Amino acid sequence: MSASTIYDVARRAGVSISTVSLAFNNPVRVTQSTLDRILAAADELSYLPKTEAVTRARRGVGRIGVMAPFTSYPSFARRLNGILRATRDLPWEIVVYDQGSAAATSPTLSTIPLTRRLDGLVIMSLPVDPKVAHRLVEQKLPTVLVDLEHPSFSSVAIADAEGGRIVAEHLHARGHTRLGCVTERKKGQPATLPQEARLDTFRSTLAGFGTPLPDSRIRRVDYGVEPARRAAHELLDLPEAPTAIFAHDDLIAVGVLKAARERGLRVPDELAVVGFDDSDVAEPLGLTTVRQPLEESGTIAVQTLLDQLSDPDRSMRHIVLRLTLVERDTT
Template sequence: MPRSKTIYDVATLAGVSISTVSLALNAPTRVSTETRRKVLEAVDALGFVPKPEAVARARRGVGRVGVIAPYTSYPSVARRLNGILHAGSQHEQEIVLFDQESAAQTTSPLLSSLPITGRLDGLIVVSLPLDEAAARRLTDLRLPTVLIDTHYSGFDSVSTSDSTGGRLVAEHLVARGHHRFSFLGETQQSLLYVSPAQQRLAGYRAALSEAGYPLSENNVRFTAHGIGPAFEAARHLLSIEQHPTAIFASSDTLAAGALKAAHDLGLAVPGGVAIVGFDDGELAEALNLTTVRQPLEESGRAAMERLLQQLDQPGTVREVALGLELILRGTS
């Protein structure tokens, strides 16, 4: 049976004295940030188990925050991450990234398997919905957590009103004189939660109905994330005889696919069909795409600031709401 690791092993691996290890764990302000980091890395590597309160004190000195997000799949999420990283660097936070392939699932598999006990001070979950099991695990671990672009009772969150974004688009297209409308969103793997795309559709549909233009289910399409799948879905919509004259896509990526389909069919944009996206990233600017601008970097910064507040003074749950803006360009 292997022997348990001791403070002597930690000191040897970290290249410091035993007294320095003790100071780093019990009086972290009395050692440098770099020394604390070395000691904690040695603690993690060896699986050394000091008193929990000692690790907590030391980790507060280092500041290790986990971020779970589908940032390699969605440009908008990558921009939120930029805001998190910027805010974290200003407060000497170490950011540990965990990539989730898709936001279209009920919850992130990472949340049920991530070895977060004792290794993170806090967690930011970006554009990934929680289910009951994941929420319970985070609560049981007493891990301070902030959600971005999603909500769950009892958790801090930073978000925008997706339904308001849908309303902005509908009101704009109605004002432009359109009468035949459609919606293009990302297919979900589960309907156990209400996704941002569904909320955008709900706001869009409600505003159209109030204006006297009920949205037909035949003109609502859900497809996989990506320009290619969106191209196929939009091409089908635009190939019928009485095709929609306006398409609202729930992301700029899907809107790019719709724009490609319109060009492929020889439809003028916006004369033959108007197209509006959501996010306002570099893609929208490059395509001269009308879109709904989200405060993406700002949401990342706000989430990090809120998490730091939680770490310093745990207290009341807060939901931070940020505004949206319709950006008018050449596709509508």
């Protein structure tokens, strides 16, 4: 039986050849319903893009894909360092896929299983919707998730909920009773994101202390220093302004500190600030933050994937890494 062609896929999906090509090479420009039809047709026909046919004929291509929002969040570079160190002396090529945001689904996730360029995949913090999960399983692409969990895949998770509790306890011990939070805005994603888990336990722990966090003292913003700065000014303009602010991560905390400086507030005497990650900016700023085991999460993820590749029958692993508070000048 002859191999299926792009013409067969187009005919099966009821679209033009150019639309099929666009779906594989630039899926964000194809409507979701059309993309679903094309990917389903390609699966049914076992279609391989021509440039990948020879590669697919090999038993293994020697490549591991790593997908994460690298350019948007500095912490992911450190997770990638953990992967690179673990594979430095091994015959694996690491292929990096950069995505814009951890708060929105990536269209590239839909096409990775079809391209057949990889022996395995590590996905960091990018929500995996049911359609993508089904395709990864159907295409038998070994996959390990980092900073999120799914029953179909091994995972390396961070105890994000624990992070919210740690910060709440620390600020309560410092005597703060009016607290605020600046976190990243969720972008139409049904999955529970790390920042939501942190905020939920931050609020519940504060409520247990009798110092509830009302919605009026929470700001959800696009990721970046400037949106965080504006949000901090809004919180500090409230009649009962917070005396401490918990930031979704260290870069958001930079925006909060900038707003405090613009208002002439003394940190931590008049405003305490806590970040998350313990990124490279935290120590120079004297920022109190929650340290994530970033490099360790990358190392464990790729080791888990390599174990899975060497023994496909190996049971899935679900690993949870703990967090620690790093106290510095801002509290």
